[in-house]
Amino acid sequence: MLGNLKLILGGALAVVIFGGGYSFGARKVAALEAQIQAIKSASDDAEAKRKKSQEGIDKMLKDKEAEYAKQAQQLKARADQKAKDLAAALAGANSRIASLQAQAGDLDARRAKLAADRDAAPTAAERKKLQDQIDALDREKKSLMTKVDANACLALAVPEAVIAPQVQRR
Amino acid sequence: MAVPVVKEAQKCEAPASMLAACGDPAAIGQGITFGEMIDVSGRDRDSLNACALRHKSLADAVAACNDNIEKYNAEIREMKARNAAKQ
16 A cells, blocks of 8 residues: 555656656757747848848949940040051151142242342342241241151161160060 | 858959950060051050050959948848847
């Protein structure tokens, strides 16, 4: 009889201890689950922000690429036009020289006439006036010849001593 | 419930067109004329302009990337501070 009672009490105690332990453990697990849920939620939030930010970066880079392509195209168009203009200007050197020389020839003819008029002028004042006109023509011709020389220079080789440091050697 | 893992960092992949190297200077040969030198100079100037534009565009893109990443990092810092305040 006493043995049975001990057995029953022992069993009841075991049930109480087990129940208490389970309840305590379950509370701990629930707290951990809640913590993990909070971590996951924060992580999802961070991931959403990361994705949004990455999309922003990708779009910004695409926009920058398009802008760069447009500017590069404009730059190339300007460079191509400049190259054409330069090629035409270089190719036109001989015709410019011919035109300048023709103008110089006209100046020479006008000068010769003015010189003859000056020599035949009756007064010193008239001779002075004609001489001033001759001087002006001389200055004009000097300016023309400088332009002739500049155009003729385009076809001349750069002196070796000057260009040597820039020449590419293989 | 899967525990979240660390994600890859953000990427700032500059367009290939902006990463191209600058062109070499135009070649200068023996006996080059003054006219040809003007042509060489013009081509080098064009090349330099193109390179400068590419460099500026790339620098702008990198700066914009850094701004975006910094904004993102600021948001993350803010989020961490909020979470720390909750605990």
